[in-house]
Amino acid sequence: MTQAKRSTLKLWLILLVCLAPVLASYIAYYGLFGWRPLGGQTNYGTLIEPQRPLQGSGLQWEKLGGGELDWRHWQGKWIMVAIDSGECLEACAEKLYAMRQIRLTTNQEQERIERLWLVNDAKPISTEILRAYDGMHVARAQASQLATFFPVDAGGQVSDGIYLIDPLGNLMMRFPKQANLNRMKKDVNKLLKVTSGWHNLKSERP
Numbered sequence: 001m002t003q004a005k006r007s008t009l010k011l012w013l014i015l016l017v018c019l020a021p022v023l024a025s026y027i028a029y030y031g032l033f034g035w036r037p038l039g040g041q042t043n044y045g046t047l048i049e050p051q052r053p054l055q056g057s058g059l060q061w062e063k064l065g066g067g068e069l070d071w072r073h074w075q076g077k078w079i080m081v082a083i084d085s086g087e088c089l090e091a092c093a094e095k096l097y098a099m100r101q102i103r104l105t106t107n108q109e110q111e112r113i114e115r116l117w118l119v120n121d122a123k124p125i126s127t128e129i130l131r132a133y134d135g136m137h138v139a140r141a142q143a144s145q146l147a148t149f150f151p152v153d154a155g156g157q158v159s160d161g162i163y164l165i166d167p168l169g170n171l172m173m174r175f176p177k178q179a180n181l182n183r184m185k186k187d188v189n190k191l192l193k194v195t196s197g198w199h200n201l202k203s204e205r206p
Contacts, residue, residue, distance in 0.1 A: 043173075043187050043190075044179075044184060044186065045164065045174060045175045045176075045184065045187050046174045046175075046176070047172065047173055048171055048172050048173060051166070051170040051171060052170065052171040052172075053168075053169055053171075054071050054169045054170070054171070057149055058145070059141065059145055059146075059149055060141065060145070061118065061139035062139055062140045063138075063139055064125070064138055064139070064140070069137065069139040071165075071169060072169070074114045075169055077111075077112050077113060077114050077167055078114070078164060078165065078166065078167060078188070078191065078192070079113075079114045079115075079116055079164070080099045080102065080113065080114070080115050080116070080162055080163070081116045081117075081118060081163040081164070081165060082095040082096060082115075082116070082117050082118070082162055083120055083141075083146055083150065083158050083159050083163075084117070084118075084119070084120065084159045085120065085123055085159070086119045086122070086123035086124055087121075088129050091159075091177075093129070094178065095162055096117060096129070096132075096133045096136065097133075098162060098181055099115045099133075099136070099162060100133055102184055102185055105185055106189065106192060109192050112192060113188070113192075114137060115135070115137065116137045116138075116139070117133075117136055117138045118140070118141045119138065119139070119140045119141070120140075120142075120143040120146050120159070121143065146158050149171070150163055150174075151174065152174075160176070160177040161174050161175045161177050161179065162175040162179060162184075163175075164191075166191075166195075167195060173187070175187075
């Protein structure tokens with residue numbers, strides 16, 4: 001075997017090792033390929049099928065201070081996403097609160113979760129909201145792009161629920177409008193648990 005072939009094989013092996021725990025977690029959690037866990041599918045959030053990768057999606061997120069927000073900075077983490085007007089009325093505030101509380105309840109796993117609020121209009125955002133949800137990332141995006149990429153239920157709108165992006169950058173779950181925090185927390189904790197091996201592997205890589 002030539003040196004080039006050995007190098008290529010090594011790269012594929014490294015990729016397989018990195019992806020295997022994540023793929024295994026999806027199989028175990030969602031019962032892919034015809035296999036279902038005992039008791040059937042128990043997730044609260046709606047699985048988005050097929051998953052929608054951010055890579056190549058054409059989505060552009062502009063940071064409040066200017067410049068494009070690159071989701072790849074968070075690769076390896078779960079991202080909870082809320083979409084709403086900059087005015088952020090009651091329903092919007094409830095989503096931001098839910099994301100903050102869910103992240104807080106994960107205790108030592110908090111570093112594995114990011115919160116993102118995508119503002120779909122040009123309305124100003126109050127300083128009070130930003131202070132209340134400190135640590136949350138905020139960016140503006142075109143409403144038409146968001147409506148195309150983020151799926152909704154029949155008769156619904158993209159601002160209804162909370163979305164979840166996996167550590168590989170795939171949009172994979174949607175939580176309903178006025179989500180039950182306890183049930184949402186169970187889903188998030190399960191996902192953190194089944195992908196913990198992959199997270200640890202990334203943390204240990206030089």
